Amino acid sequence: MELRKDYILERWVVISEGRAKRPREFKKKPIDVDDKICHFCSGNEHLTPPEISRVEEDGKWKIRVIPNKFPFMIEEGFTDIRTDNIFFTYSHAYGKHEVIVETEDHEKQLYDLTHDEIKEVLNMYKSRFNALSKLFETKYVVLFKNHGAEAGTSIVHSHSQITSMAKMPTLIQDKLNAVKKFDSCPYCDIINIEKGSDRRCFENNSFVAFTPYASRFNYEVWLFSKRHCKNINELNDDEMNDLTEIMVKILRKLKELNCSYNFTVFNSPTNEDLHFHIEFLPRMATWAGFEFSTDIVINSINPEQAAEFYRE
Numbered sequence: 001m002e003l004r005k006d007y008i009l010e011r012w013v014v015i016s017e018g019r020a021k022r023p024r025e026f027k028k029k030p031i032d033v034d035d036k037i038c039h040f041c042s043g044n045e046h047l048t049p050p051e052i053s054r055v056e057e058d059g060k061w062k063i064r065v066i067p068n069k070f071p072f073m074i075e076e077g078f079t080d081i082r083t084d085n086i087f088f089t090y091s092h093a094y095g096k097h098e099v100i101v102e103t104e105d106h107e108k109q110l111y112d113l114t115h116d117e118i119k120e121v122l123n124m125y126k127s128r129f130n131a132l133s134k135l136f137e138t139k140y141v142v143l144f145k146n147h148g149a150e151a152g153t154s155i156v157h158s159h160s161q162i163t164s165m166a167k168m169p170t171l172i173q174d175k176l177n178a179v180k181k182f183d184s185c186p187y188c189d190i191i192n193i194e195k196g197s198d199r200r201c202f203e204n205n206s207f208v209a210f211t212p213y214a215s216r217f218n219y220e221v222w223l224f225s226k227r228h229c230k231n232i233n234e235l236n237d238d239e240m241n242d243l244t245e246i247m248v249k250i251l252r253k254l255k256e257l258n259c260s261y262n263f264t265v266f267n268s269p270t271n272e273d274l275h276f277h278i279e280f281l282p283r284m285a286t287w288a289g290f291e292f293s294t295d296i297v298i299n300s301i302n303p304e305q306a307a308e309f310y311r312e
């Protein structure tokens with residue numbers, strides 16, 4: 001498991017041979033998985049690595065956290081960054097990689113769960129974020145969900161993933177550097193402007209959702225806490241309720257779009273100051289030659305039109 005940097009750019013890759021062997025239930029289309037054993041279903045707990053945490057009701061689990069059987073970060077090797085012959089910069093992909101199974105029900109996806117069930121999943125995010133961010137080596141905790149083949153899901157059973165990293169990802173460092181160019185948090189101002197713009201989607205007491213001005217994905221939507229919180233751990237119970245309420249609305253709309261999507265939860269690294277937010281990235285378009293030539297994305301749905309879809 002190795003982290004390698006581009007010869008001259010701040011662009012990193014994980015070389016992770018083992019993951020090619022992981023089971024793929026999705027090829028082009030989801031194949032019928034009934035004939036396969038699902039490791040995330042109840043009854044098959046013995047097939048997973050030893051459990052880390054669970055939420056139980058009436059003696060049965062509802063949410064289960066387990067180590068990823070095919071991790072791309074492992075607690076092996078070194079965490080410092082080394083360079084050989086100027087151009088070869090590398091480290092080990094050092095960290096923990098866990099899977100959060102969001103429901104025991106194989107037939108349900110996250111967007112099918114009730115408000116209370118989704119809130120329990122978010123509370124589990126909170127507790128795992130808390131645990132992983134406290135590890136000595138952790139520079140950043142990555143928390144995300146892949147839904148559907150185009151979003152990179154290899155297992156149909158609804159789950160999300162959390163990874164601790166001993167290296168600060170370039171994207172997070174870029175965000176932190178960009179924020180520092182302002183006298184105060186730019187996102188606090190952006191929220192205030194966007195909640196009154198044609199890109200507004202949803203708002204309640206403590207959260208605002210809008211389609212970002214320069215959306216890269218069709219129907220991309222961002223969800224911010226109104227209060228300047230740095231991470232999910234700082235949210236009180238009322239705020240967790242408000243977060244869930246808008247999350248449910250966004251997820252129901254994603255279900256209506258019937259597309260693959262990723263979402264990623266941006267928590268500030270410890271001792272840094274990034275405004276807590278979640279980005280939802282529907283994966284309807286394929287990035288092609290232009291995107292890879294320029295790093296400029298062509299988005300065929302304008303964000304104002306996308307916001308109308310969320311509001312209707």
Ligand SMILES: [Zn+2]
Nearest residue numbers: 038041106157
């Ligand atoms: Zn299952």
Ligand SMILES: [Zn+2]
Nearest residue numbers: 185188228275
């Ligand atoms: Zn802020």
